[in-house]
Amino acid sequence: MSSITIGKIVQLVEDPYQTVAEFKKHSNKKVIGCFPMEVPEELIHAAGFYPIVIWVGNEPVTIGHSYTMYYNCAIVRTFIDDIVRGRLRFMDGIVVARQCLPTHELAFVVERNAKLPYLEYLYLPALYPSKNAFPSNATRNFTIYEFKRLKNSIEKFSGKKIDENNLIESIKIYNENRKLLRDIYELRRKNPQSIRAWEMVSLIWSSMIIPKEEHSEMLKQVLEELKGREVLVGDRLKVILVGCMCHVPRSDILRIIEDLGMVVVDDDIYVGSRYIYNDVKLNGDPIISLVERYFSRIPPTLTKGDWEIDWGKYIVDMVKKVKADGVITLMPKFCPPHLCNYPDFKRTLIENNIPEVLIEMEHEAVTLETVRLKLQAFTESLRRR
Amino acid sequence: MNSKEYRLNRLETTKLVGKIFDKHWAELREAKQKGEKVAWCSGPTVFFPQSQGIKSHFMAGYSAYCAGRGAAEQVLEAAEAAGELSETCSYHRLHTGMVHAVLTGYRVKEEVILPIPDLFIIGRLCPEMSHYAEALFRRLGKKVKVVGVDLPPPRKVEDLEALGEFVENQIREVLIPAIEELTGKEFDYEALRGKWDLLKKIAEVRNKCWEFFKLKPTPWTLWDYGVGMGFLFYAIKPEGLEYWNKVYEELKERAKNNVPAILPDGEKYRLYWDNWIPWAFLGKTIRLLVKYGAVPIFGRYPYEFFPHPEYINLSKDPIKTWVDLFYVKAKQAAIMMPEFAYETIAKHVEEYRIDGIIFFSTRTCRMWNAGQREILNRIEREYGIPGVIIEADMVDSRFFNEAQIELRLQTLFEMIDARRKK
Numbered sequence: 001m002s003s004i005t006i007g008k009i010v011q012l013v014e015d016p017y018q019t020v021a022e023f024k025k026h027s028n029k030k031v032i033g034c035f036p037m038e039v040p041e042e043l044i045h046a047a048g049f050y051p052i053v054i055w056v057g058n059e060p061v062t063i064g065h066s067y068t069m070y071y072n073c074a075i076v077r078t079f080i081d082d083i084v085r086g087r088l089r090f091m092d093g094i095v096v097a098r099q100c101l102p103t104h105e106l107a108f109v110v111e112r113n114a115k116l117p118y119l120e121y122l123y124l125p126a127l128y129p130s131k132n133a134f135p136s137n138a139t140r141n142f143t144i145y146e147f148k149r150l151k152n153s154i155e156k157f158s159g160k161k162i163d164e165n166n167l168i169e170s171i172k173i174y175n176e177n178r179k180l181l182r183d184i185y186e187l188r189r190k191n192p193q194s195i196r197a198w199e200m201v202s203l204i205w206s207s208m209i210i211p212k213e214e215h216s217e218m219l220k221q222v223l224e225e226l227k228g229r230e231v232l233v234g235d236r237l238k239v240i241l242v243g244c245m246c247h248v249p250r251s252d253i254l255r256i257i258e259d260l261g262m263v264v265v266d267d268d269i270y271v272g273s274r275y276i277y278n279d280v281k282l283n284g285d286p287i288i289s290l291v292e293r294y295f296s297r298i299p300p301t302l303t304k305g306d307w308e309i310d311w312g313k314y315i316v317d318m319v320k321k322v323k324a325d326g327v328i329t330l331m332p333k334f335c336p337p338h339l340c341n342y343p344d345f346k347r348t349l350i351e352n353n354i355p356e357v358l359i360e361m362e363h364e365a366v367t368l369e370t371v372r373l374k375l376q377a378f379t380e381s382l383r384r385r
Numbered sequence: 386m387n388s389k390e391y392r393l394n395r396l397e398t399t400k401l402v403g404k405i406f407d408k409h410w411a412e413l414r415e416a417k418q419k420g421e422k423v424a425w426c427s428g429p430t431v432f433f434p435q436s437q438g439i440k441s442h443f444m445a446g447y448s449a450y451c452a453g454r455g456a457a458e459q460v461l462e463a464a465e466a467a468g469e470l471s472e473t474c475s476y477h478r479l480h481t482g483m484v485h486a487v488l489t490g491y492r493v494k495e496e497v498i499l500p501i502p503d504l505f506i507i508g509r510l511c512p513e514m515s516h517y518a519e520a521l522f523r524r525l526g527k528k529v530k531v532v533g534v535d536l537p538p539p540r541k542v543e544d545l546e547a548l549g550e551f552v553e554n555q556i557r558e559v560l561i562p563a564i565e566e567l568t569g570k571e572f573d574y575e576a577l578r579g580k581w582d583l584l585k586k587i588a589e590v591r592n593k594c595w596e597f598f599k600l601k602p603t604p605w606t607l608w609d610y611g612v613g614m615g616f617l618f619y620a621i622k623p624e625g626l627e628y629w630n631k632v633y634e635e636l637k638e639r640a641k642n643n644v645p646a647i648l649p650d651g652e653k654y655r656l657y658w659d660n661w662i663p664w665a666f667l668g669k670t671i672r673l674l675v676k677y678g679a680v681p682i683f684g685r686y687p688y689e690f691f692p693h694p695e696y697i698n699l700s701k702d703p704i705k706t707w708v709d710l711f712y713v714k715a716k717q718a719a720i721m722m723p724e725f726a727y728e729t730i731a732k733h734v735e736e737y738r739i740d741g742i743i744f745f746s747t748r749t750c751r752m753w754n755a756g757q758r759e760i761l762n763r764i765e766r767e768y769g770i771p772g773v774i775i776e777a778d779m780v781d782s783r784f785f786n787e788a789q790i791e792l793r794l795q796t797l798f799e800m801i802d803a804r805r806k807k
Contacts, residue, residue, distance in 0.1 A: 066758060066762070067758050067759055068758060069746060069751075069754055069757070069758070071472075071748055072751065098537060099512070100512050100751075101511050101512070101751040101752055101755060102751055102755075104538065104540070104722065104723075104755055105723065105751070105754075105755035105756055107540065108540075108722075108723040108724055108755065108756045108759070109756065109759055112759060113759075121540050123537045123544070123548065125535045125537065125551070126509050126512075126515060126533060126535040128507070128531075128532075128533030128534075128535065128559070129531075129533075130532075130558070130559045131559075131562065131563070131566075136554075136555060136558050136559050137554070137558055138551060138554035138555040138557075138558050138559070139535065139551075139555065141551075141554070142547075142551040142554075145547065145551075303512065305507075305509065305512070305515045305516075305519060305533060305535075307518070307519040307522045307523070307531050307533075308527075310523060333472075334472060336473070336474060336512060336513055336516070336751070337512055337516065339470050339472055339473040339474075340473055340474070340477055340512075340513060340516035340517070340519075340520060341516065341519075341520070342468075342470060343467060343468035343469050343470075343481070343520065344520050344523050344524065346468055347468060347524075
């Protein structure tokens with residue numbers, strides 16, 4: 001079986017700007033950009049809009065640095081750069097969710113400089129364990145209030161009410177897409193050599209930027225194409241990708257990983273398994289169901305503040321489950337939640353005798369040779385084990 | 386070139402501060418040995434455990450103290466030994482480094498050692514104020530309890546009510562019961578009210594002192610103010626009121642006799658200092674400034690310390706007072722956010738007759754940096770007041786490059802001179 005659909009999907013993410021602009025024309029819907037990682041896209045979809053997830057720009061930041069500091073992460077800097085340079089004219093609005101300070105700055109700069117028809121900021125609360133409830137009633141009630149505020153705000157922008165049935169329908173569409181992607185993940189776990197790391201990332205990333213209905217149709221074909229496929233040959237070391245936060249992992253780094261004889265068997269990244277991990281329940285009030293999805297404690301989310309959940313242990317379990325040889329951490333440069341959580345994570349992996357290597361992803365200046373050397377040394381150490 | 390040799394003329398009263406704060410931190414250090422409970426707090430939560438008689442540490446206050454005592458580098462080294470990465474918030478690293486030092490015997494100056502707490506209280510104005518406690522909870526074997534209050538910084542005035550209600554509900558539902566559980570007694574609301582009473586008195590005196598910043602030449606500097614700021618936050622105590630009364634008396638005296646903060650005859654440049662005060666580099670920075678006759682007069686971060694004591698209503702529920710101060714009325718949680726920063730800075734530059742602005746941009750903390758470039762552009766455009774961005778850090782010396790800072794300051798002074806010649 002050939003891989004025509006996967007090839008098409010990989011092409012879609014090569015130029016996400018062009019892709020979204022074309023699908024917008026085709027769908028005749030307004031495009032609403034959602035800042036990763038927790039905006040409930042289903043609400044935006046139910047309002048008749050075309051939700052997409054914002055990505056790290058593909059060009060070096062230029063005039064954007066007149067608006068934001070260079071020591072903010074790449075997604076914030078490149079988005080600001082893209083928007084002030086007029087590269088995101090196809091976008092009719094954005095929803096930013098509070099999860100770190102740079103997202104606050106992003107909303108501020110966009111509001112002042114881009115004059116998008118629609119901008120909403122969602123105060124997503126940290127999910128702190130409390131004695132009697134998770135999260136506390138105060139947090140639960142406020143999150144519901146915020147999701148309802150977002151719903152009202154979108155309705156105001158669209159000029160029509162979101163019907164509960166429409167919302168349930170949107171949730172079904174999203175759940176189906178997540179399920180199909182999870183099926184592909186399951187296939188990879190069983191036969192990791194059947195799909196390349198960049199292809200897998202492309203499958204998820206494309207789901208974030210093209211209409212879910214069309215994407216799901218493509219995924220059904222992909223599932224057929226993947227049966228019995230083997231693209232990576234030889235005795236390969238199985239690794240898990242973790243971290244990366246809001247960012248898309250760089251394709252050049254993924255290629256190096258495979259060139260060095262490794263194969264990605266699973267991941268804990270947002271443009272990866274995290275995006276599709278949890279479905280939205282279909283019983284009860286759909287807004288509450290969306291809120292409940294946000295309250296999911298697994299996979300652990302570094303921005304949520306749930307100290308009882310141990311990210312390191314979660315990865316240890318994942319390593320054991322898929323019998324991985326090691327872990328590759330991809331850390332976006334200047335990402336405070338990742339920086340703060342990394343030492344504990346590393347310590348847990350060491351305690352469990354799991355090899356791990358940290359690769360820092362810079363937007364403008366990754367020295368690939370250094371990355372290759374580091375990964376090569378990592379591979380050699382894995383082979384010696 | 387300067388035709389004069391400028392010298393700093395510090396307020397005499399500020400020399401009293403060191404001993405009082407040494408005592409404050411020593412009491413905390415020794416509390417466990419005396420069988421007292423200890424809490425570590427981030428954000429504006431410290432008032433609550435203190436009101437219950439718990440000896441309480443305050444994250445930013447401790448960081449300033451640690452840096453002021455010249456111990457930041459040692460503790461940051463301990464953090465690195467514990468696996469911390471250098472781009473991580475330096476306040477976060479000071480705390481994880483301190484725990485590493487305590488657990489492993491890593492050598493740090495004795496006067497900055499902190500006791501391992503009985504309770505971590507998170508006040509999450511920024512995520513790092515939370516991450517440090519989350520990390521330490523795990524590092525301490527999940528034995529020390531953590532309680533968290535999320536404090537979302539507002540973007541719009543219309544959001545303040547809802548955010549204030551959310552925070553109030555968390556304080557009542559989560560924080561107060563945790564404090565009661567730790568101490569085994571009902572929360573002392575009257576003690577909290579008493580704290581607001583004292584704070585109100587201190588803030589009123591301090592506000593009278595702020596008036597002296599409007600004088601030309603100024604009789605004091607922002608650094609003179611900064612060293613006593615702790616009395617308006619984590620060390621609200623009678624000695625603080627006494628101290629600020631003395632500052633006020635000295636300022637009155639200086640004003641009467643026209644004694645300037647910069648000798649021989651006052652400042653050449655009046656500067657606004659935006660962002661954290663560089664606690665580890667106070668001396669270095671002020672020397673650089675004074676060399677050119679420049680003086681930091683006021684700033685957004687120092688302004689955060691209860692600028693509106695008139696909103697402290699002692700007949701009100703003391704938790705509601707907290708909400709009024711941080712959200713609904715005084716909006717202190719908003720001051721650090723870019724949406725509110727422009728108005729604050731614009732008001733201050735006029736009130737304090739500012740010649741130029743230093744946007745101190747802290748490499749490892751993004752709280753006050755947010756929107757600085759945009760604000761700089763707007764203030765320059767609308768008020769004709771030039772500004773520069775100085776990149777450094779609150780406490781990490783690896784990000785403090787004196788030569789680069791001086792070059793930027795020279796550029797600022799040239800811009801001010803050019804404006805004066807117009």
